[in-house]
Amino acid sequence: MQNKEMPEYANLDWERKERTGYAEVVFCEGKEDSHLVGIFQRLYEKEGEVLGTRANEAQYQAVKEVLPAVTFDPESRLLKVLPKEPKPLIGRIAVCCAGTSDIGVAEEAAQTAEFFGNRVERYVDIGVSGLHRLLSKIDEIRKANVVVAVAGMEGALASVLGGQVSVPVIGVPTSVGYGTSFQGLTPLLAMLNSCANGVSVVNIDNGYGAGYLASQINRLATNGRRDN
Numbered sequence: 001m002q003n004k005e006m007p008e009y010a011n012l013d014w015e016r017k018e019r020t021g022y023a024e025v026v027f028c029e030g031k032e033d034s035h036l037v038g039i040f041q042r043l044y045e046k047e048g049e050v051l052g053t054r055a056n057e058a059q060y061q062a063v064k065e066v067l068p069a070v071t072f073d074p075e076s077r078l079l080k081v082l083p084k085e086p087k088p089l090i091g092r093i094a095v096c097c098a099g100t101s102d103i104g105v106a107e108e109a110a111q112t113a114e115f116f117g118n119r120v121e122r123y124v125d126i127g128v129s130g131l132h133r134l135l136s137k138i139d140e141i142r143k144a145n146v147v148v149a150v151a152g153m154e155g156a157l158a159s160v161l162g163g164q165v166s167v168p169v170i171g172v173p174t175s176v177g178y179g180t181s182f183q184g185l186t187p188l189l190a191m192l193n194s195c196a197n198g199v200s201v202v203n204i205d206n207g208y209g210a211g212y213l214a215s216q217i218n219r220l221a222t223n224g225r226r227d228n
Contacts, residue, residue, distance in 0.1 A: 009035045012042060021219070022116055022212070023047045028079060029054035033062035041066055044081050051115050052079035053108065053208045076107035076207070080115060089119040091222040093214045094144035096134075096161065098127030098151035101176045106150040108207025109172060109214065116215040128156045138164055145221035146214045149199075150207065152176025155187025162196025168217055171201040172210045 009032075017023040023046075026039055036052070040063050043050045050070075052059075060072035060079055070081045093113050097106035103124060110120045123141060126134040134157075141147060142165050150172040151157035158171030171194070173187035180186060184204035191201040202209040 010039050012039065012046075014046060017047070022215075023049075025208070025212075026050065026052040026079075027054060028052045028056070028059050028077075031059070033059060037062055037066050040070070040079075040081065049083045049115075050079075050081045051112070053077065053112075055079035073107065073111065075104050076111050077104070078108060078111050078115075080111075082115075087117040089114070089117060091118055091218040092144045093118050093120045093146055093148065093218050094123060094141045095120055095148045095211075095214075096123040096126055096137075096141065096150065096157065098125075098149075098153070098157045099176065100125050102150045102152055102174050105172055105174045105205050105207040106148070109148050109150065109211040110207075112208050112211025113215045113218070116212070118215050118218050126157075127151065127153075128160055131160075134160065134164075141165060142167075146170065146217040148172060148210045148214050150174060150210070152184065152187055153178075153181060155190040158191045158199050158201070159194040159196045162194055162199040165198075167198070167221075169196070169199045170210045170213055171199055172207060173201070173204050175205055 013024045040050050054077050063070045067081055072079050095106050095110040113120050123137050146167050147161055147169045149158040149161045149169055152174035155173050162169045171191035173184045173191055175184035188204055
């Protein structure tokens with residue numbers, strides 16, 4: 001539905017939260033500062049919170065002039081205006097990343113899930129080149145309702161986790177690696193061809209998509225309860 005108060009550069013989906021449970025999220029990359037500010041301002045007026053992905057420092061400064069409460073995390077590139085009262089967190093999501101170079105994408109996933117009201121546990125630098133690091137955390141990871149596996153190089157982490165847990169695993173291939181990783185294509189294909197059951201895959205570097213999907217799965221697993 002077109003909102004008459006919006007200028008011609010945007011047509012915000014005001015009913016998305018009623019349909020899907022989550023309000024519209026803003027993809028910031030490529031947007032003019034004035035357009036982004038206008039969109040953030042109107043979403044905040046309607047929802048009392050806003051999440052933007054793939055933002056940069058200049059966009060943060062532009063939005064901050066109008067919404068001083070906005071925060072920016074350079075690692076995940078998320079731009080957020082949080083509600084005045086903290087959200088109660090439900091369930092448990094495990095976000096695992098193979099190496100330190102994957103943390104930016106992992107944080108995009110983790111912070112997206114937290115924004116939507118989920119409890120997130122982070123497991124960093126547990127890639128398969130040192131399998132003992134993963135195995136030392138596996139009992140904790142198994143407590144989660146869904147596992148996000150973020151990895152570049154050959155992307156093996158998703159398959160290994162898929163064989164170690166009884167819950168869905170969301171593979172997130174990253175563009176980390178040398179030449180034959182082809183900017184994330186190799187881990188993408190490896191995850192798509194996983195021999196482990198229960199592994200689904202999002203697009204290259206799509207931490208946001210993984211965090212959103214994990215949030216939906218966690219919500220189903222807990223039925224919205226906060227006592228998990």
